Amino acid sequence: MLGWKDERPLSAVLPAKEAKAITKALGVHTCGQLLLEYFPRAYSRHGSGVLAEEAEEGDMVTFLGEVTDIRQFHSGAGKAITRLTISDGQTTFAASFFNAKYLTRVLHQGSRAMFAGKLNFYRGQPQLQHPDFLLLPAPGQKAAGTGSLNSLSAYGDPDELLRNLDYVPIYPATAKLASWRIMSAIQYILSTLPPITEPLGEVPAGMPSFDASIRGAHLPGPEGPEPHLERLKYNEALTLGLVMALRRLDTLKRSAPALPVHKDGYRAGLLAQLPYQLTDGQQQVLDEISEDLEADEPMSRLLQGEVGSGKTVVSLLAMLQAVDSDCQCALLAPTEVLAIQHARTLTKLLAQTGVAATVIPLTGSMPTAVRRQALLDIISGQADIVVGTHALIQDSVEFFDLGLVVVDEQHRFGVEQRDRLRAKGREGQTPHLLVMTATPIPRTIAMTVFGDLAVSTLRELPGGRRPIQSTLLPESRPAWITRAIARITEEVAAGRQAYIVCPRIEGAGGVIELAEKLSQGPFQDLLVEVIHGRLSGEEKDAVMRAFAAGEIDVLVATTVIEVGVDIPNATVMLIREAENFGVSQLHQLRGRIGRGGHESLCLFHTLAEPGSPAYQRIGEVAATSDGFELAELDLIHRQEGDVLGTRQSGSLRTLRLLNLAQDRAIIERASVDAEGFVDRHPLLAQRLVLEIDRGDREFLDKS
Template sequence: MLGWRDERLLADVLPAKEAKALDKAFGYTTCMDLLQHFPRAWSRHGSDVLADDAAEGDMITCVGEVLSIQDFQRDKRTVTQVSLTDGRTRFTASFFNARYIQHYLRPGKRAMFSGKLRFFRNTPQLQHPDFLVLPGPGEKMAGSGSMKTIALYGEPDDLFAGLEYIPIYPATAGMASWRIMAAVKHVLDTLDPVAEPLGEAPEGMPGFDEALRGVHFPGPEGPEPHKERLKYDEALTLGLVMALRRLETLRRDAPPLTPVDDGHRAGLLAALPYELTEGQQQVITDITTDLDSGDPMSRLLQGEVGSGKTVVSLVAMLQAVDAGHQCAMLAPTEVLAVQHARTLTSLLADAGLNVSVVPLVGSMPVPVKRQALLDIVSGQADIVVGTHAIIQDTVEFFDLGLVVVDEQHRFGVEQRARLRSKGREGLTPHLLVMTATPIPRTIAMTVFGDLAVSTLRELPGGRRPIESVVVPEYKPTWVRRAITRIGQDVEAGRQAYVVCPRIDGPGGVLDLFEILGQGPFRDFHVGYLHGRMPADEKDLMMRRFASGEVQVLVSTTVIEVGVDVPNATVMLIRESELFGVSQLHQLRGRVGRGGHESLCIFHTFAEKGSDADQRIHAVAETSDGFALAELDLLHRQEGDVLGTSQSGAAKTVRLLNLLRDFPIIDRATSDATALVERHPLLAQRLVLEIDRVDREYLEKS
């Protein structure tokens, strides 16, 4: 946690059995680990607590009132079935050969139940759960499972004494919520008052010590003020890392790239055969000012597929070339790198500009790569376009002035930093990162908080909206009609994508390539593309599709980023429920790029009305990438949004909701900037105390 650590070992504070059980259940070894295991809900005065959003097979803990209880025989066993309500939903708890249950669970009693969720005829069930009867005034605690372990901490009845809110913790089969509660209470009882890490509590919020204790065991005020303070600290953590990164960047010098009135930049702008959108013009103005300032530019350019980011980036690169510097453009795949090189070369040739564009990718023949490296180090290459190959130590630039990173989410801070380190000694190249995946504003403030953000919302003229339809597998007539529609477009001279969620197996690329190529599309030229193909074969297939030789391309998501075939007008995404919201939007953007009417077909096996079905229909019903980015965030865990599950992101963001907590994030981001300006040493100390795994995650996010 920000500015505070409790490195005491659980083995030194808790009974040995409990410390070992917490390590086995959650991997917790220190007191801080346990105190950051926050409740998921709170039961006030034993009130009912729902198990919302739980799926079959999940371990759940809930509070419910006993409605009835009865015994019956099944397979020579006595089954005691307890009917319960959690306030809105009736559910059952079944116990086998446990007639003693009726002594504890009587109608009207409230109890906590912890067990694995099952469904029988749509009724939620818990089979042989652990339970703990919530004691009324003057009553003794009773229950199953963890009673003996609770007694290790003292008198079990003391656990609930005086509690207005009972915390309900995420639990496991071997570690019930009330067992966790007893351990947390013991650790807090042995914890000395914690000094305020920020010097003084943020205005209107409780102090850190009060919040840490109150989030587990709230008083009459409830858990919300304590949650808000801890959420603020999480947001401030991210804000400080980004503010310090901005400060570090501003302390460096960058080559001033002053625009030239009669240079290549002016020549390109004069030669463009179309008017730039207002958004493009504004972003170019902002970038021009940044590049001319002498401070290193760090700017994120986000815009829908086809919004004109490539032209904006070329204008910026030509400003660097005019000032006598080289540019590097980093792309996530060889297919995209080669395509970018061709696009830039074509734009420059059409404008009559003599600017050298050199591709550099891993699969290039050795002699070609050797010549490219020579051109780069000698300064003959003005613009270098490549994959990770240009980050390698063997690549040396003559005078690198600007780095452009396409599809920012495919690269980490670490990789950007390595490329920026290739500038002349003492100078840091400017940085422009681009993404076609719209970024919710809370994510832009946190994960990309070290970058100034520019947004292109308008699409260039001539682009038509893409029609989208959902085709469920349970309507075979619709599926056949979708295949027919693809055939009609191809017969009319257009091209089509069929996107698959896998390479092998039923519904995979190789499977559908055979089925479509030998069946409904046997009269068309069908090709396939996937990530396991050698780079030269992938490039050849994309060239054949771009030229129109291949009419239907069956592919994985390798076509998600940057593939530009204006003649492609129809796309079928098979099993679309397996893709994320933003990914579906990105894939859809591969069609409709040539001014023709276009269609995206979302095929799905999802059941009607299911969450997946609703999500797919939401994507089909809107083409607003920013609205879909918010929807994507709603359907994903914060840790998944900020990074991968292995990254430690879940440890950085435990309570903060990146969709709903904008006011907290906005305040913390502003406060972090002010704190770095006023007390940079305090800010650095606070950040240094972030867990090592979290620091690694933040550096790679």
């Protein structure tokens, strides 16, 4: 962890049998892996109760509880049964033992012990069948237990091992490895571990040393585990902070083309002829971007804004500032639908305002002749603004003089992809970079994974936009669903258009089946069309053109319409099985409507049962249209793995303890400290970063 490793093999420190059991059960081979990858999930102080984890039938549970009743009797088959009633302070468990008459000599009413076993339920009552247990000895008592108790003897006197603990750590256990077996192995490893030299050179102010924290997180003294866990969380946050600070330093060492504002250029022409005024927020963000572009250091800026907050026109003005200085711009979009939509929107806006800048689309599905001409326009400098998908990154694409890269929906791309596009600038110079997202980023995420970017934020919506009414539509209310379908029909009759979003293409509730069902039923007099990811680029473009032209009444789609699609006449959206989508994704989808001056309605259909977590989550989305509030909610519901957008579940291996939803203060401090650390100790910072787990380094490079 950030400058410290313990690469001693478990087999060189622990008894051979214990080392083999731990490796087989947990997959760890070194002492450092065990110390840094398996922290307690809870602690019991002086025998106080520790709640059993929220577990399901068949799960292994480990908890500390008190025996509230013990009875012995014989079954009909003549077997001796000992039945315990155990309370962990909240839940009462029953535990049954067969032919275990010795139990009444070891356990009594009031005895406190750790129990481990497989959970099942009988008539709603949690049961443990013949669990392992470990009695926590009171003064004058001897340790006692079953199962793996003998493993403790391998490390010394079990009485002393258990009696000297101020806090008893409870570890995540497996069917083959009880919590106290992990505890005893870790305690022994720590007893053989020499004092650790402070990896950062100096102990952070107000925190315990790293050596004290490694020991105190596993075996806390009277002060408890909190200060030690906070220090280890700080180290995790500092790891990410150093990566971002080094990235910022690297950017500052590069040179970029200085792009001054021209008073009579394309940018000024667009501003003068816009049919509306920029909002105060748009003007402020534009000023921030323009100032960055005028410098000879590469801009690295993130523009985040609410759905429909006007990021597109701001990015166009930034691109025209580059074009005014005879530089080209590349706008990178995640899908062909969005790329073509952007190219069309930019071309239309330039034509309406009489600005002669040229916009060229470039996508993978273009006909060969059209693509060849586009490549010629790009390399010759005839193309001012090139809008494309991943096709822009290919080696065959060469720019005449690339000065600005704009990345839309940045969470769909990684640093690696952005840098490959920036490498297409003139020799010795790095193009400026503006990345945009309509998915607001929680502050803790912005400081960690996107900490190398300056942040501009658009919260204000342009004039004329009306709030979108959102309603929950449970499957258990068929009358509501019937009314929703009728509501869509009414909107179409009033000259409007509608989206219906499905979580899948085929099968029950999929795009194809639902479109056919609606076309033959309630929408038989309407023009219904489908769009999904299996259609070719030309087919998707044709559908979107027809929808934009008002030739389609109802568009049944997957999430290919999630971002960037701008049809002001679309006023109603029905999202089927909304529980299959994330919080931010639902907000993004909802943002496809309400883009004109008409009242708009979003209907969140769900199969989730009222009162369930999924139902509650959808209700929270329906209750607010504030994307920044929803981003924080998304972080709580899905944790950082999903919100980062770079993988669908899990999180950085580096983050064993740090919680991006709860540890904001630690993250803020570490982010500031990392900047100062890089200034004072740049070589040490680089060495510390190189020691990050290889998988995490690859993840961060692609984040």
